[in-house]
Amino acid sequence: MADYKRVMLKLSGEALAGDKKQGFDEATCIKVAKQVKQLIDAGVQVGIVIGGGNFWRGRTSETIDRTKADQIGMLATVMNCLYVSEIFRYVGMKTQILTPFECGNMTKLFSKDRANKYFEKGMVVFFAGGTGHPYFSTDTGIVLRSIEMEADVILLAKAIDGVYDSDPKTNPNAKKYDIISIQEVLDKKLKVIDLTATIMCLENKMPMLVFALGEDNSIVNAVNGINYGTKITV
Secondary structure (H helix, E strand, O other): OOOOOEEEEEEOHHHHHHHHOOOOOHHHHHHHHHHHHHHHHOOOEEEEEEOOOOOOOHHHOOOOOHHHHHHHHHHHHHHHHHHHHHHHHHOOOOEEEEEOOOEOEOOEEOOHHHHHHHHHOOOEEEEOOOOOOOOOOHHHHHHHHHHHOOOOEEEEEEOOOOEEOOOOOOOOOOOEEOEEEHHHHHHOOOOOOOHHHHHHHHHHOOOEEEEEOOOOOHHHHHHHOOOOOEEEEO
16 A cells, blocks of 8 residues: 555445445445545545435436536535445544535535645545536546545546446457556547546546455455556556
């Protein structure tokens, strides 16, 4: 873990819902929390962004204005961070949630200085509410925060165990990449993260590790370079 001083972990809302597909699966969240605690105990600073798909997928709705749909999605990520933050506290960590907009006394308003202060105190920092603006996904949100906070790497914990040249669900001969550059991801339109986020990673030289959340100890293994999915280089 010495290679990384600060990492940013992206969790999908659906992954936290487990087999239920919506809401939360507490056992899954506890497994994630126990892994993150191993990183914290080893001196790694951990920031977290969570998607909102276990509550809301606004882009599938044609009846609601896109701006309003995205705002509902932002609030879904706040709910996810509130819940997961409490699970993290349950397993023995200190946490703080930052949002780009006021949420009463439930969260603190994001600033780089404030986030750095929490990191220095050994707290896990949750970056909820996306960028605070519509038309930007949580992919863009985590890349933006990773760049701002000068993280060493983004950890993408997904339902799939890495980056493939085609969809392994539909193509049994799909080839998995052990290592690939962000430029190749862009050129081959592999859609690891959305286009805006991909270009931001390219321009700001932000590497990523992509792996399956469901595999045993996958987060810790990815940070230690053991049996993880795909390394995306810059």
